[in-house]
Amino acid sequence: MSIDLSQFYEVFIDESFEGLEAMESELLNLEPGDVDSEIINTIFRAAHSIKGGSGTFGFMAIADFTHVLETLLDQIRNGERELESVHVDLLLKSVDCLRSMLHAIQNDEPQESEEAEVLRKQFQAILDGKSETGEQPAEPEIDVDAEDQEQNAAPPTSIWEIHFTPEPHLFRTGNEPLFLFEDLSALGDVSITCDLEKLPDLGHIVAEDSYLSWVITLDTKAEKAAIQEIFEWVEDDAKIEYKLIAQIDDFDLVVSSPEDVEQSNPDEAKIETNENVELIKTVKSEAKKEAKVSEGVVAAKPAVISKPKSKPADKSPTKSDSSSIRVGTDKIDSLINMVGELVITQAMLNELGESEEFDQAKLTALREGLAQLSHNTRDLQESVMRIRMLPISFVFSRFPRLVRDISQKLDKQVELILLGEQTELDKTVMEKISDPMVHLVRNSLDHGLEPPQERTAAGKNATGTVTLNAYHQGGNIVIEIIDDGRGLNTAKIKQKAISNGLISEEDDLSDDEINELIFQPGFSTADEVSDLSGRGVGMDVVKRNINALNGTVEVTSSPGLGSTFTVRLPLTLAILDGQLVTVGSNVYIIPLVSIVESLQIDLSKVNSVGGGLDVLRLRDEYIPIMRLYDLFGHQDANTKLDNGLLVVVESDNEKVGLLVDELLAQQQFVIKSLEANYKKVDGISGATILGDGSVSLIVDISGLIKLAGLKKAGRQGLDFNKPLSEAV
Amino acid sequence: MKKILAVDDSASMRQMVSFTLKKAGFDVTEAKDGQEALEIAKSSQFDVVISDVNMPVMDGITLVQNLRGLPQFKFTPILMLTTESGTDKKTEGKAAGATGWIVKPFNPEQLLAVIKKVVR
Numbered sequence: 001m002s003i004d005l006s007q008f009y010e011v012f013i014d015e016s017f018e019g020l021e022a023m024e025s026e027l028l029n030l031e032p033g034d035v036d037s038e039i040i041n042t043i044f045r046a047a048h049s050i051k052g053g054s055g056t057f058g059f060m061a062i063a064d065f066t067h068v069l070e071t072l073l074d075q076i077r078n079g080e081r082e083l084e085s086v087h088v089d090l091l092l093k094s095v096d097c098l099r100s101m102l103h104a105i106q107n108d109e110p111q112e113s114e115e116a117e118v119l120r121k122q123f124q125a126i127l128d129g130k131s132e133t134g135e136q137p138a139e140p141e142i143d144v145d146a147e148d149q150e151q152n153a154a155p156p157t158s159i160w161e162i163h164f165t166p167e168p169h170l171f172r173t174g175n176e177p178l179f180l181f182e183d184l185s186a187l188g189d190v191s192i193t194c195d196l197e198k199l200p201d202l203g204h205i206v207a208e209d210s211y212l213s214w215v216i217t218l219d220t221k222a223e224k225a226a227i228q229e230i231f232e233w234v235e236d237d238a239k240i241e242y243k244l245i246a247q248i249d250d251f252d253l254v255v256s257s258p259e260d261v262e263q264s265n266p267d268e269a270k271i272e273t274n275e276n277v278e279l280i281k282t283v284k285s286e287a288k289k290e291a292k293v294s295e296g297v298v299a300a301k302p303a304v305i306s307k308p309k310s311k312p313a314d315k316s317p318t319k320s321d322s323s324s325i326r327v328g329t330d331k332i333d334s335l336i337n338m339v340g341e342l343v344i345t346q347a348m349l350n351e352l353g354e355s356e357e358f359d360q361a362k363l364t365a366l367r368e369g370l371a372q373l374s375h376n377t378r379d380l381q382e383s384v385m386r387i388r389m390l391p392i393s394f395v396f397s398r399f400p401r402l403v404r405d406i407s408q409k410l411d412k413q414v415e416l417i418l419l420g421e422q423t424e425l426d427k428t429v430m431e432k433i434s435d436p437m438v439h440l441v442r443n444s445l446d447h448g449l450e451p452p453q454e455r456t457a458a459g460k461n462a463t464g465t466v467t468l469n470a471y472h473q474g475g476n477i478v479i480e481i482i483d484d485g486r487g488l489n490t491a492k493i494k495q496k497a498i499s500n501g502l503i504s505e506e507d508d509l510s511d512d513e514i515n516e517l518i519f520q521p522g523f524s525t526a527d528e529v530s531d532l533s534g535r536g537v538g539m540d541v542v543k544r545n546i547n548a549l550n551g552t553v554e555v556t557s558s559p560g561l562g563s564t565f566t567v568r569l570p571l572t573l574a575i576l577d578g579q580l581v582t583v584g585s586n587v588y589i590i591p592l593v594s595i596v597e598s599l600q601i602d603l604s605k606v607n608s609v610g611g612g613l614d615v616l617r618l619r620d621e622y623i624p625i626m627r628l629y630d631l632f633g634h635q636d637a638n639t640k641l642d643n644g645l646l647v648v649v650e651s652d653n654e655k656v657g658l659l660v661d662e663l664l665a666q667q668q669f670v671i672k673s674l675e676a677n678y679k680k681v682d683g684i685s686g687a688t689i690l691g692d693g694s695v696s697l698i699v700d701i702s703g704l705i706k707l708a709g710l711k712k713a714g715r716q717g718l719d720f721n722k723p724l725s726e727a728v
Numbered sequence: 729m730k731k732i733l734a735v736d737d738s739a740s741m742r743q744m745v746s747f748t749l750k751k752a753g754f755d756v757t758e759a760k761d762g763q764e765a766l767e768i769a770k771s772s773q774f775d776v777v778i779s780d781v782n783m784p785v786m787d788g789i790t791l792v793q794n795l796r797g798l799p800q801f802k803f804t805p806i807l808m809l810t811t812e813s814g815t816d817k818k819t820e821g822k823a824a825g826a827t828g829w830i831v832k833p834f835n836p837e838q839l840l841a842v843i844k845k846v847v848r
Contacts, residue, residue, distance in 0.1 A: 011743055
């Protein structure tokens with residue numbers, strides 16, 4: 001039977017990535033010289049598991065590479081070698097290397113890595129050069145006795161007499177002599193006699209002890225090593241003598257007398273020089289040598305494992321998107337409970353439905369049942385969504401390494417503080433927020449935090465801090481990236497914005513508003529493009545990525561004290577809190593997160609600015625009015641501004657008012673993709689099915705704004721502060 | 729059906745061992761470390777225990793020592809999964825009361841051959 005090992009690859013790769021994360025995180029916790037044995041053990045075990053698994057599943061390049069890591073780590077945890085920082089650096093580099101080798105496997109690319117070779121040589125140099133106990137990390141030596149290497153064309157038949165005397169405790173090792181004899185009989189003809197001499201009388205027998213010994217005569221063509229292998233496990237727990245009684249080549253018959261059998265002492269080793277008689281006594285050190293022989297035989301086999309013939313065919317080539325998720329059993333149990341409740345409610349409603357007659361009492365019961373159903377469904381929904389949620393620590397764990405590497409590169413001293421690591425969020429959201437967060441942290445390290453001298457000169461601690469804080473608020477997860485650096489240079493930002501044409505000199509903007517400008521495309525106040533940031537492509541991409549997740553990002557800053565970036569994300573991408581509105585006979589949904597306020601229009605506050613565009617003066621702002629009936633082509637809707645309602649929404653820092661007929665309820669909706677079921681429609685982000693079975697479209701605010709060309713109008717410098725005649 | 733307890737902190741190894749043994753007609757129970765294995769063992773009987781050495785919480789050697797202290801495991805075959813560089817582990821394993829060992833890495837066929845040495 002041959003088993004296809006490729007079914008285990010994905011699990012192995014996933015757990016290896018986890019192991020590497022654990023290795024990396026513990027390596028960063030290590031102080032050279034101070035060896036916390038639990039930390040070293042964790043690191044060792046991670047490397048050991050990867051080595052074992054990769055060998056088992058045929059990923060030999062990884063197995064060979066990990067072998068040197070494991071050897072070094074073994075020496076360190078045994079106390080044979082002191083941990084030095086050069087080891088830590090080398091191990092960290094190896095973690096990176098192994099990560100890319102694992103990715104190569106996922107992407108069906110060759111695993112061999114030059115980098116691995118380079119690192120391996122460095123490890124080898126350390127192991128060879130500075131091994132304090134002088135031990136060489138030897139590959140298992142196949143140290144075979146010369147006699148066993150006789151390669152005759154036809155193996156001779158040998159007749160062995162094996163004296164097997166187990167120690168009394170043999171049974172307590174779980175070994176069974178009868179199985180050993182069965183295995184011997186597989187090698188050839190066997191005849192066995194049992195010696196009962198040592199057996200005490202019934203009154204004195206200890207049932208668990210062994211008192212028996214045996215003499216086995218074996219007629220076999222097998223080599224001595226094969227026989228010894230059968231006794232491999234019991235060598236230390238038994239006295240075993242192998243006597244070659246006769247050997248029959250094709251032509252010769254050589255027989256000699258067994259008279260030179262001596263009473264064996266476990267400590268003696270005696271090898272007769274008579275070539276026809278071999279008397280090998282089992283001795284502890286001999287046992288080790290012979291153990292090596294059989295070890296050699298067993299260890300040789302893994303070399304036969306060939307490279308996996310078929311790599312998993314359906315593995316998608318993307319790096320970090322894995323198609324599996326680990327779920328705590330408590331969540332599953334909760335889910336099972338919910339479903340149980342649902343089944344009960346369904347049964348109850350079913351029974352009601354089978355009634356012959358419907359009276360008031362049954363109607364009430366029906367209503368109660370439906371309320372119960374609604375309750376069950378909501379619970380189930382929440383329960384299921386929680387399955388996709390994972391603690392944000394998965395993303396946070398990238399940062400200790402990142403901060404260490406970058407702060408070293410920039411010659412800055414940085415302490416990273418992580419708060420709220422257990423805060424959970426949707427797995428997909430988490431995967432997508434990782435890169436924007438990295439950019440924000442890099443930004444803090446590069447631009448926010450000052451070099452140590454500058455900090456001390458300003459009376460601050462030479463070590464700057466970057467804090468990542470995550471918590472739930474409302475239906476969102478909030479992630480703060482806080483640094484205690486020099487803060488944003490508001491004046492410089494203002495200058496840059498003016499020279500970029502984003503704002504003008506006279507614009508009266510608050511400091512916070514000016515700071516928000518850094519999220520505009522092409523914005524960077526760094527004079528030089530540093531390696532990490534400053535290319536001016538970062539912040540707007542960050543914002544766009546966050547917006548794509550239905551989230552928001554803001555910045556607040558105090559000069560000299562630091563900056564805080566606040567990212568808000570919905571807990572899940574599949575569900576939306578929305579406001580139902582009507583336009584004519586059609587029902588639309590506006591995402592609640594975008595709604596600023598809803599109001600009735602005071603006609604006296606409406607100005608017409610040409611091109612069919614109306615604006616509403618709302619306090620000190622001018623809000624362009626979008627007539628949805630016009631945009632969506634509904635004839636049966638209200639067209640009068642003072643007859644409908646204006647829903648003021650915001651997107652990308654632009655405010656717009658949507659004219660609708662009526663406001664209906666606010667509720668949660670399951671977002672269904674329009675693109676998947678129909679096609680992409682500008683201005684619409686998705687659809688849902690309402691309680692009455694009808695389809696309702698979800699409005700995409702930024703899409704709508706683009707559609708109506710309002711953004712362009714805004715950019716063209718329509719100045720709403722000037723009197724009408726001069727505004728255009 | 730003979731029952732096997734398979735202990736390893738690596739999920740992929742557990743899966744491979746479990747699958748191989750189940751296919752050969754054994755009833756397999758898995759544990760991810762010595763502690764979990766011991767808990768399971770206290771209330772069950774097994775015909776064979778096969779365990780990795782390096783595991784968190786409770787390692788293989790300690791597990792063997794503890795198992796041998798339980799009456800129902802006095803004579804049960806216990807096999808250790810060791811690596812070539814672990815000759816000490818073999819002796820240590822034996823000293824703790826293990827029956828024998830399998831050297832990693834091994835393939836399914838080798839695993840079955842070794843299991844057959846102790847359970848028929």
